[in-house]
Amino acid sequence: MEDEVDRLVAAWRRERPDLDVEPLEVLSRVSRLARHLDRARRIAFSEHGxxxxxxxxxxxxxxxxxxxxxxxxxxxxxxxxxxxxxxxxxxxxxxxxxxxxxxxxxxxxxxxxxxxxxxxxxxxxxxxxxxxxxxxxxxQLSPDRRSDLAALLRQLTAPFDNVPG
Known part of the structure; x- marks a missing residue:
């Protein structure tokens, strides 16, 4: 299943083959998901004023x-x-x-x-x-996949959450 990030990454690989655009495969999806989550959160909150x-x-x-x-x-x-x-x-x-x-x-x-x-x-x-x-x-994810995803995201976010100041 292809998504918008696959198309974005393919375009950058074509246009800038000198750059390693692999981080976009993960972090652009996280960014897009964050926008969808923000929209869902706003809906849930506005329903309760x-x-x-x-x-x-x-x-x-x-x-x-x-x-x-x-x-x-x-x-x-x-x-x-x-x-x-x-x-x-x-x-x-x-x-x-x-x-x-x-x-x-x-x-x-x-x-x-x-x-x-x-x-x-x-x-x-x-x-x-x-x-x-x-x-x-x-x-769309099975309980095991959700658990795996939570563990991977925790590994990425924990260093930011544990930095003083």
Whole structure:
């Protein structure tokens, strides 16, 4: 079965036989798949009235377990955004009634961000929608092939995830 990347690679091999274009065979497919996944994610989130960034914050809190709260610093670490961006996001989610700010009992100057029941419901529903979209993308692969692919991708991404700063 031929895909667009096969045609792209063949064209580059014809036009630039002096270059080894083999990395394109893997990474162009990863890039194209990422675009399809981004589209599927946006569909799943919009069906539940969420933007991708809202889903990221809400699910960070949901994964924290009861009482579904984290400090803004912990949210920064999980979502990889700046402090100013996180403050803006918390403000917007608070206005929507999806999170609330509470005083941190361990730090008089600190706050905790807690998921509201509505935020928890929206996060749970959007996650179920996302998983349905992702299952559809992976449906062409057997469970063994999905496991193999996950292991290969982990091998490629782990060095980036384990770099300080």
């Amino acid at each position: 969420l933007e991708p960034w809202e889903f990221d914050v809400l699910t960070s809190l949901r994964r924290a377990g009861a009482p579904y709260q984290l400090s803004p610093g912990q949210l920064l670490t999980q979502t990889l955004v700046t402090s100013g961006t996180m403050t803006n996001r918390i403000d917007r989610l608070t206005k929507k009634g999806l999170v609330e700010r509470l005083p941190d009992p361990n730090d008089r100057r600190g706050v905790l961000v807690r998921l509201t029941p509505e935020g928890r419901d929206r996060a749970d529903q959007a996650l179920a929608g996302l998983l349905a979209q992702e299952r559809a993308i992976l449906a």
